[in-house]
Amino acid sequence: MAIKIHSVGGFEEIGRNMTCVEYEDEAVILDMGLYLDKYISVQDNSKTLTANQLIQEDAIPNPDYIRHIEKKVIGIVLSHAHLDHIGAVPWIAKRYNCPIIATPYTIEIVKSILKDHKKKLSNEFIPLNSNSSYPLSSNITIELVNVTHSLPQAAMIHVKTPEGNIVYTGDYKFDYNPIIGKRTNKKRLKQIGKENVLALMPDSTRADEERKTYSETVARQMLKDVLLDMETQGHGIILTTFSSHIARLKSMLELGQELGREVVFVGRSLKKYIDAAEKLKIVKFSNRAEIIPSARFAKKRLQEINKIREKYVLIMTGNQGEPDAILTRVVKDELSFNIFPEDFVVFSCITIPTPIIQANRRVVERILHNKKARIFKDVHVSGHASREDHRDLIKILKPKHVIPCHGDMNKRASLAKLANEMGYKMNKGVHLLQNGQNIVLS
Ligand SMILES: [Zn+2]
Known part of the structure; x- marks a missing residue:
């Protein structure tokens, strides 16, 4: 019998990731994301x-691509809590009469997204800690391997079958000095490399960058240079990053305190991710900082803070210029907080390179320029492996096949080129699929 991989989504874009692994009369879905x-x-x-x-x-993702094997699906496994990996769960998961398996943090976020959309699922949730396994059937076992990324409890998914194993990386990097959690579990990956890896499905997001992706500690140092070494005294400080980036938020909180200022988080999605992390005891922010849960509560409180703004560091939603986010509304004078000349506005993120998001960000930056704020862009280190990290992973796992995923043709072709350089022949050992295709591995 052979294993069949179905590329459902995320093979022509960065987003709506979904892959299905079929083995005999069973199948497992890996991730179910949004194309933001x-x-x-x-x-x-x-x-x-x-x-x-x-x-x-x-x-x-279009689940009709695997409609013919819908009844075979015995599990949905989610790699981590980013929306491009879990955001489609509220709409698609109900098609499959099976449990959803993920780390506790990922499950916590899925549940809060379901709540946001007022949706209920009858699928059972099975929390599985990283570095442990769950037998889905006598033939298929799921193992989650701890990896570093840009939110807590991200995992590689190891699908074990009698015919060989599939390693689906999800988003990962090798962070030697993570701010939160443990390093990527290389020790286990090296063992897995000796256990017949039939296929590796790596995240291609940054495969075209010729380097190693540096540690989150580097991003913390960048923030430190801005906050502690510059002439901030007497000026407002606004920081923004991805709301799910708990490690970055931790650095912001600690540096704000080092600066001798009160730290305030403002915004709905910040509250959501911080709550989930606190519930699972990953961090504790609420006893060291104020958390304003939404714009409704922000109005009055920001008005008060505005009067003694030099005593605060404000961490706001809106790093991508989202129209409803707190920073955008502050910039547009919709909330009672002023941005004065030489106030610090630090974007601790990249701008996601899609037309709508780039346009949103331009609007925010243009107004900030008009207000003569000091703007700091790209104070950031990525959570995605680069080319040389991927090379290490391929060396460690020694897969028979490499199937790049999470990315458009260019990104995935970069990874294919690397695999090719390492001896994998195109269409024999390394495969570039499109959404809706499948490949039989033997
Ligand atoms: Zn991610």
Whole structure:
């Protein structure tokens, strides 16, 4: 018998990741994500979105590609809590009569997303800690391997079958000095490399960058240089990053305190991710900082803070210029907080390179320039492996096949080129699939 890999989503774009591994009369789905750019654009037109609308707009993966094996699916496994990996769960998971398996933090976030959308699922949730296994059937076992990324409890998914094993990396990097959690479990990966890896499915997001991705500690140092070494005295300080980036938020909180200022988190999604991390005892922010849960609560409180702004560091939602986020609304004078000349506005992130997001960010930056704020962009280190990290992973796992995923053709081709350089022949050992295709591995 052979193993069949179905590339459902994320093979033509960075987003809506979904892969299905089929073995005999069973199958497992890996990730179920949103394509954020498309999702944002349809969200503007309609408030009540159906699964079919979202599929038609390419905002979520098209599950019809695997309709013929729908009944075979015995598990949905999620690699980590980013929306491009879990955001389609509220719409698609109900098609499959099976449990959802992920680390406790990922499950916590999925549950809060379901709540946001007022949706309920009958699928059972099975929390599985990193570096442990769950037998889904007599033939298929799922193992989650701890990896470093840009949020807590990210995992590689190791699908074990009698015919060989599949390693699906999800998003990962090799961080030697992580701020939160442990290093990527190289020791276990080296063991897995000796256990017949039939296929490796690596994240291609940064495969075209010729370097190693540096540690989150480097991002912390960058922030430190801005906050502790510059003339901040008497000026407002606003920081923003991805709300799910708990390690970055931890650095911001600690550096703000080192500066001798009160730290305030403002915004709904910050509150959501911090709550989940606190619930699982990953961090404790709420006894060291104020958390303002939404714009509604922010109005009055920001008005007060505005009067003694030099005593605060404000961490706001809105790193991508999202129209409803706190920073955007502050910049547009919709909340009672002023941005004065020479106030610090630090974007501790990259701008996701899609047209809508780039346009949103330009609007925010233009107004900030008009207000004569000091702008710091790209104070950031990525959570994704680069080319040389991927080379290490391929060396460690020694897979028979490499199937790049999470990325458009260019990104995946970069990874294919690397594999090729390492001796994998195109279409024999390394394979570039498109959404809706499948490949039989033997
Ligand atoms: Zn991610």
